[in-house]
Amino acid sequence: xxxxxIIGFGIVGGGIPEVIESLGDNLTxxxxxxxxxxxxxxxxxxxxxxxxxxxxHSIDTILEDDEIVLIAETMGxxxxxxxxxxxxxxxxxxxxxxxxxxxxxxxxxxxxxxxENGVLYLFEASVGGGIPTIRPFATSLAGxxxxxxDGILNGTTNFILSKxxxxxxxxxxxxxEAQALGYAERDPSADVDGxxxxxxxxxxxxxxxxxLIPAEEAYSETIRxxxxxxxxxxxxxxxxxxxxxSAKISGGRxxxxxxxxxxxxxxxLASVNDVxxxxxxxxxxxxxVMFYGRGAGRYPTxxxxxxxxxxxxxxxxxxxxxxxxxKQPGAAEPFGRAPMKYYIRIAADSASDTLETxxxxxxxxxxxxxxxxxxxxxxxxxxxxxxxxxxxxxxGAVESVIRIHE
Amino acid sequence: xxxxxIIGFGIVGGGIPEVIESLGDNLTxxxxxxxxxxxxxxxxxxxxxxxxxxxxHSIDTILEDDEIVLIAETMGxxxxxxxxxxxxxxxxxxxxxxxxxxxxxxxxxxxxxxxENGVLYLFEASVGGGIPTIRPFATSLAGxxxxxxDGILNGTTNFILSKxxxxxxxxxxxxxEAQALGYAERDPSADVDGxxxxxxxxxxxxxxxxxLIPAEEAYSETIRxxxxxxxxxxxxxxxxxxxxxSAKISGGRxxxxxxxxxxxxxxxLASVNDVxxxxxxxxxxxxxVMFYGRGAGRYPTxxxxxxxxxxxxxxxxxxxxxxxxxKQPGAAEPFGRAPMKYYIRIAADSASDTLETxxxxxxxxxxxxxxxxxxxxxxxxxxxxxxxxxxxxxxGAVESVIRIHE
Numbered sequence: 001x002x003x004x005x006i007i008g009f010g011i012v013g014g015g016i017p018e019v020i021e022s023l024g025d026n027l028t029x030x031x032x033x034x035x036x037x038x039x040x041x042x043x044x045x046x047x048x049x050x051x052x053x054x055x056x057h058s059i060d061t062i063l064e065d066d067e068i069v070l071i072a073e074t075m076g077x078x079x080x081x082x083x084x085x086x087x088x089x090x091x092x093x094x095x096x097x098x099x100x101x102x103x104x105x106x107x108x109x110x111x112x113x114x115x116e117n118g119v120l121y122l123f124e125a126s127v128g129g130g131i132p133t134i135r136p137f138a139t140s141l142a143g144x145x146x147x148x149x150d151g152i153l154n155g156t157t158n159f160i161l162s163k164x165x166x167x168x169x170x171x172x173x174x175x176x177e178a179q180a181l182g183y184a185e186r187d188p189s190a191d192v193d194g195x196x197x198x199x200x201x202x203x204x205x206x207x208x209x210x211x212l213i214p215a216e217e218a219y220s221e222t223i224r225x226x227x228x229x230x231x232x233x234x235x236x237x238x239x240x241x242x243x244x245x246s247a248k249i250s251g252g253r254x255x256x257x258x259x260x261x262x263x264x265x266x267x268x269l270a271s272v273n274d275v276x277x278x279x280x281x282x283x284x285x286x287x288x289v290m291f292y293g294r295g296a297g298r299y300p301t302x303x304x305x306x307x308x309x310x311x312x313x314x315x316x317x318x319x320x321x322x323x324x325x326x327k328q329p330g331a332a333e334p335f336g337r338a339p340m341k342y343y344i345r346i347a348a349d350s351a352s353d354t355l356e357t358x359x360x361x362x363x364x365x366x367x368x369x370x371x372x373x374x375x376x377x378x379x380x381x382x383x384x385x386x387x388x389x390x391x392x393x394x395x396g397a398v399e400s401v402i403r404i405h406e
Numbered sequence: 407x408x409x410x411x412i413i414g415f416g417i418v419g420g421g422i423p424e425v426i427e428s429l430g431d432n433l434t435x436x437x438x439x440x441x442x443x444x445x446x447x448x449x450x451x452x453x454x455x456x457x458x459x460x461x462x463h464s465i466d467t468i469l470e471d472d473e474i475v476l477i478a479e480t481m482g483x484x485x486x487x488x489x490x491x492x493x494x495x496x497x498x499x500x501x502x503x504x505x506x507x508x509x510x511x512x513x514x515x516x517x518x519x520x521x522e523n524g525v526l527y528l529f530e531a532s533v534g535g536g537i538p539t540i541r542p543f544a545t546s547l548a549g550x551x552x553x554x555x556d557g558i559l560n561g562t563t564n565f566i567l568s569k570x571x572x573x574x575x576x577x578x579x580x581x582x583e584a585q586a587l588g589y590a591e592r593d594p595s596a597d598v599d600g601x602x603x604x605x606x607x608x609x610x611x612x613x614x615x616x617x618l619i620p621a622e623e624a625y626s627e628t629i630r631x632x633x634x635x636x637x638x639x640x641x642x643x644x645x646x647x648x649x650x651x652s653a654k655i656s657g658g659r660x661x662x663x664x665x666x667x668x669x670x671x672x673x674x675l676a677s678v679n680d681v682x683x684x685x686x687x688x689x690x691x692x693x694x695v696m697f698y699g700r701g702a703g704r705y706p707t708x709x710x711x712x713x714x715x716x717x718x719x720x721x722x723x724x725x726x727x728x729x730x731x732x733k734q735p736g737a738a739e740p741f742g743r744a745p746m747k748y749y750i751r752i753a754a755d756s757a758s759d760t761l762e763t764x765x766x767x768x769x770x771x772x773x774x775x776x777x778x779x780x781x782x783x784x785x786x787x788x789x790x791x792x793x794x795x796x797x798x799x800x801x802g803a804v805e806s807v808i809r810i811h812e
Contacts, residue, residue, distance in 0.1 A: 019691065023550075130692035135545055136538045139722065144429075144709070268698055271677040280698075285425060285709040286536035292674055292686075292696035303550070303691040316545065319725035 002031065002313050003067040005039040007059070007084060008075025009046060012098045012125070015302030016072055017051050023306065030310040038068060041075075059084050063091055070094040070312055072305050078105045089113045089121065096308035098125035098301050104199035108212045108327045115324075120317050122308040127153065127200045128277050130300025131293035135311075137207040137281075138323050144283040146208040149247045150405070153200040155275035155296040156184045156191035157223050157243040161260075162273045165231050165240060171224060183275065194220035194258035197245040204279065205247035205256050205332075206325040213328060218256040219335035219385075226260055230400050233343060233377055236370050239264045242272070244405055248338070255333040261405040262343050269405070341381030341404040342388065343368070347397035348376045354396075361391045379404065408437065408719050409473040411445040413465070413490060414481025415452065418504045418531070421708030422478055423457050429712065436716045444474060465490050469497055476500040476718055478711050484511045495519045495527065502714035504531035504707050510605035514618045514733045521730075526723050528714040533559065533606045534683050536706025537699035541717075543613040543687075544729050550689040552614040555653045556811070559606040561681035561702040562590045562597035563629050563649040567666075568679045571637050571646060577630060589681065600626035600664035603651040610685065611653035611662050617734040624662035625741035625791075632666055636806050639749060639783055642776050645670045648678070650811055654744070661739040667811040668749050674698075675811070747787030747810040748794065749774070753803035754782045760802075767797045785810065 006013045017037050020027060028034045039056050046052040059080075062068055071088045073095055075081050081102040085095045090113065097103065103110070103123045114121035124134045128151075152158050156178060163174045175192065178184035190196045198220045206212040223243050234241050245258040263270040268290050272278040277295025282288050294300040311317035348354045351367060354376040358365045361380075368377035381404070383391060392398055412419045423443050426433060434440045445460055445468050452458040465486075468474055477494045479501055481487050487508040491501045496519065503509065509516070509529045520527035530540045534557075558564050562584060569580045581598065584590035596602045604626045612618040629649050640647050651664040669676040674696050678684040683701025688694050700706040717723035754760045757773060760782040765771045767786075774783035787810070789797060798804055 132542045271674055286706045287700045290698035294693045300692045316725040319722040
């Protein structure tokens with residue numbers, strides 16, 4: 001029997017014992033042995049849980065027990081997850097995690113510690129919940145030259161934007177509903193300001209390039225400013241507004257950004273709705289490959305943790321090409337320089353005057369039909385953020401600027 | 407240096423040496439050794455190919471050369487691919503293949519032969535071209551209880567149906583264009599009558615259940631009868647017509663079928679257009695997971711073959727849970743019994759009369775708005791194919807019946 005410990009008994013961690021139980025003999029067959037949760041580390045007590053008797057309050061109990069061969073770290077946050085995981089691996093225990101913050105911040109060091117101690121550090125559940133993401137990068141796509149990764153990586157914002165579109169409601173109103181439903185936190189910043197998605201795309205960029213960039217080198221923009229008028233405009237463009245996280249790789253340079261973008265309905269990301277996530281990978285050889293599924297939620301994510309537990313304990317993960325990446329400050333191109341297309345809405349009476357002004361400022365300008373009275377809407381490109389920031393001053397009353405996904 | 411042989415130097419096989427060359431050091435690193443194509447078996451000569459000097463015309467040259475550790479079988483057809491692969495494995499050589507026909511017909515025997523001889527038989531490229539499909543079934547989804555697999559598995563028919571929709575053209579007209587472009591064969595039956603998709607869904611059903619069913623137990627229906635009028639109707643339903651291949655698993659029973667279906671735009675399969683393929687897997691734990699990408703084409707498919715070559719030669723595939731399935735005639739439920747919903751178009755003047763007739767015959771009936779003059783269109787359900795065949799006789803001039811995907 002393989003003894004394991006869970007550290008952090010919240011949404012995801014709390015699902016692990018149930019998933020282990022529900023998989024039953026299938027898991028035993030995959031591992032070649034039965035798996036038992038011996039300890040659960042949490043500050044709280046869980047008197048009503050059938051697993052309540054396994055709760056301990058000190059990490060040392062787990063670290064010092066040589067029977068424990070693996071720790072499932074589902075506590076979230078960079079600290080003390082980093083320290084606990086490091087200590088466990090130094091004692092010869094595998095670590096599997098759903099914690100994107102610690103992987104995005106310290107993934108390089110954690111993978112090195114794993115290697116030095118002959119154990120595994122696996123993090124399938126840290127990106128895309130139950131969607132197989134990390135493993136395809138390490139197996140099916142191994143050796144392929146990745147050109148870009150584009151994803152809808154945050155279920156909360158995707159739920160909000162989907163509802164704003166289908167019910168033509170304001171952001172604040174839908175956010176309040178998402179909070180009431182438990183889909184959004186009371187402080188929604190990590191989700192709606194793109195911080196969570198940024199952590200995930202930093203991990204995917206590291207898997208694609210071997211370079212782990214610091215958070216401040218990735219750009220992120222909030223969805224708080226998106227309005228029903230923006231969504232109407234996207235509709236007229238046969239498109240949807242999505243919070244897209246992208247890593248673009250060309251000529252050895254990397255650009256990582258998260259921003260609300262207008263996605264044309266011909267792009268498969270446009271039809272990813274509600275809490276679903278999707279990761280689209282473009283490689284030189286295979287072209288586009290997309291992985292789609294539930295990006296969050298107790299059972300999908302706990303299921304991904306348990307898949308990693310099985311891969312670690314069976315030895316399957318050891319034979320896979322284990323991802324390695326190094327921290328590389330300065331590896332990412334400053335986002336301000338990447339040329340993009342934009343949807344721009346301006347309060348103006350004369351379409352022709354505005355069109356003329358914009359056609360002097362942009363290489364290409366197209367008037368969008370069906371604008372509300374007193375508004376002129378244009379599709380302009382291409383300009384970098386830096387150039388756009390300069391251009392905006394000449395444009396008068398700009399109501400909205402949204403990037404167009406290409 | 408690892409010596410390998412390619413048998414069948416057509417579209418896919420012809421791409422393998424190029425992919426091996428383009429991956430270069432990445433492949434060497436993944437395998438832990440360089441990979442060399444020593445022989446290419448084909449009936450033809452290739453005097454203009456840079457690999458023309460490796461062409462041999464007898465399988466024995468390859469089988470008898472102990473240096474050859476792996477054969478990439480890309481010849482297509484069940485025979486002699488089955489015999490050649492069996493002979494190679496009996497001589498201790500791994501076999502990787504892109505040949506869905508041989509896997510769908512003899513996959514069980516080939517996997518058994520591999521096991522008995524301590525070698526690997528891998529077939530990632532047989533379903534979904536460059537989309538990672540087989541490997542996620544064997545790794546990320548291992549141990550999960552699969553409820554259904556639904557896929558758009560044939561690029562040719564998806565191209566035809568996409569064009570018929572976007573350009574409102576007749577089937578025969580678009581087929582002729584697809585043939586001119588090389589997307590469809592001169593005899594298009596394997597594609598347009600669902601035979602190719604049926605082979606692939608039989609393989610996916612076998613991976614999901616462990617049961618390989620004979621081809622005659624899976625139902626397939628042609629797309630030849632789909633008309634622009636059907637596509638108009640689907641449009642009014644905010645849906646698209648797709649050739650969907652499904653394996654439904656419930657209560658230990660399996661139902662496998664391929665048929666043109668009306669797919670609502672809320673379903674991610676609806677936005678899979680042109681030659682793209684997608685495989686959607688529903689599991690009890692993770693919910694829906696979808697894999698999307700180029701399902702055919704020289705480089706994506708050859709890339710998948712080379713990924714299998716790397717997995718076999720590096721030993722990574724040996725640690726994965728290797729799929730096993732057994733031939734199980736009678737495992738599939740006769741398709742005629744599965745209850746489904748239908749779109750039905752009837753030549754009739756009175757909607758109310760038709761509605762009345764149908765509401766006596768079906769449990770639920772809904773009138774579709776915007777029908778052309780002299781036609782009545784209904785969404786009816788649920789009925790099995792057997793029941794529907796009976797009902798049709800009472801309906802008068804039925805112009806079209808198309809299943810609705812759920």
